[in-house]
Amino acid sequence: MKRNQVVLITAFLTLFIFTGCNAQKNIPVFSKVVYEGNDDVYNENPLEDDEFYNPILQGTYPDPAIARKGNDYYLVASSFAMFPGVPIFHSKDLVNWTQIGHVLDRKSQLKVHDTGISAGVYAPDIRYNPHNETFYMITTQFAGGFGNMIVKTKDPMEGWSDPIKLDFEGIDPAIFFDDDGKAYVVHNDAPNKGEELYQGHRVIKxxxxxxxxxxxxxRTDKIIVNGGVDLSKKPIWIEAPHIYKKDGLYYLMAAEGGTGGWHSEVIFVSEKPMGPYEPxxxxxxxxxxxxxxxxENKVDWVGHADLVVGPDEKYYGVFLGIRxxxxxxxxxxxxxxxxxxDWSGKFxxxxxxxxxMEPKLEMPEGVENKTGEGRYFPNGNFTYTEDFDSEKLDYRWIGLRGPREDFMEITKNGVKITPFDxxxxxxxxxxxxxxRQQHKDFSFTTTMHYKPKSEGDxxxxxxxxxxRFNYVFGITKKERxxxxxxxxxxxxxxxxVASKEIEFNDELQLRVEADGDKYKFSYALNEGDFQNLGGTISGDILSTxxxxxxxxxxxxxxxTSANDAIPEGK
Incomplete structure (x- = not known):
């Protein structure tokens, strides 16, 4: 090889290594996260040996539905435009829950890439059909042209089918399998055209x-509830229906009053699955x-419930609420x-x-509280530390509108997040x-290695x-x-809100903490003390x-490489 060729190759390799290192520095690596929750309600109400905390899933896990097969229970919740979608949990006792994944974890199942965060997947229902030994998850996806859809599996631990689009309008579908092997779907819908009586008037079909x-x-569709329990009182948003069979009778349970301060759960009964139903x-x-x-210890907005027979052969209901x-x-x-x-009577x-409602419940007989141990999901006050040193990312970490795998990679130094434009x-x-934010009083601290190259980073x-409502707290560059x-x-x-010029190598810590509505954002350079930026600010914009x-x-x-949070100053 000639000398000038060697010089050129050496120069090329030097340039490649130099620019490669620079490019790597421009991709942040998060090496650690510590989430710590410290709510007064748990400090003031310590658990006795025979108690567990309610809610069982803290943070935004709304619209729960639950299914049983033998001694196994599976619970799902709404996920809207979060990706993957429809978190699914498993339990043997209704107290200790393990997240086993998500029902909709592929782009072919979940097309929420161009929709607002509160669109996407609403109100999933999960049921097991013993006649064909198959689990069904039915839901509404307000994105991707899906509408109402259903997916299936023989084993929820092994993943789910691609969606089957269902040919009806409305929302909140649920499926019911009768003893004779027949199946039915119920859902919320608008009244027949020209029969709308007031704002919020809905029906169950x-x-x-x-x-x-x-x-x-x-052409088998039939309205079985018009408006709600008492149409003369103009009830609003009858929705989230489920059908159950007990003692030869069919029961339709649904939410009524809208998912806010007037939320409730109501029940109807019939001698036939297709009705008529009486409240x-x-x-x-x-x-x-x-x-x-x-x-004190206010719980509100409760409703959107589902029932299941527990391991003690007593009934239990899961439902949403807010604190x-x-x-x-x-x-x-x-x-x-x-x-x-209590289902000892007719209803x-x-x-x-x-x-x-109280923050604690008595344990079912023979159950031991293991929440927070091993893979069991935590509740109450807890500290969750993530070092990103496992091959598989914990299921509680989610993306928005697209898969995590499109931008993140777990490396020996932590999780690398390649910025989108x-x-x-x-x-x-x-x-x-x-x-998810899971406490009123919490801190979330991360260690990050990063060197932005421009104000767009x-x-x-x-x-x-x-x-449209959020805070951004990070490091960027303006001029040099x-x-x-x-x-x-x-x-x-x-x-x-605030900005400050800093000098650092490429490592810093960032923290957000809340004391109820009071939020603080702080940073620490080179393992030094945390310094607050912007003082104490309101968490109002983070409220539903x-x-x-x-x-x-x-x-x-x-x-991001499309930053528009440009700091003040020269």
């Missing part, structure tokens, strides 16, 4: 379902709407609760579901790894309610200087009842 074709049987005389069977606003902070704001979103159900009633305010897949933390910057976005309008929609706050490890 039922269809026969063809298990061979996996489709509702055409119970003692409705509602679950609600928290009648109690003082300023009550607002001192400003009555809902930053943790709708969570999954459970209560025993079921949630035990202590019509009085102010998209920022958190855009309705596109973002390069953000999210963890930013990496750090986002605290997000949706694309590095800045830590805090941006607040409300109703889609952004402002810089301020920002709208159906999700709770998410805390994300965030990277």
């Amino acid at each position: 039922i269809w026969e379902y063809d298990l061979e074709k996996d489709q509702v049987v055409p 119970a005389p003692s409705n509602p069977i679950l609600t928290q709407r009648y109690f003082p606003r300023e009550r 607002p902070n001192e400003k009555d704001r809902v930053n943790t979103g709708r969570e999954t609760f459970i209560l025993p159900v 079921p009633v949630f035990e202590n579901g019509l009085v102010p 998209v920022n958190i305010k855009e309705v596109k897949p973002t390069s953000t790894l999210f963890h 930013l990496a750090g933390i986002t605290a997000l309610q949706n694309e 200087k590095h800045y830590v910057v805090l941006e607040r976005t409300e109703k889609g309008s952004s402002e810089i 009842n301020v920002a709208g929609g159906f999700t709770g706050a998410l805390i994300g490890l965030y990277a």
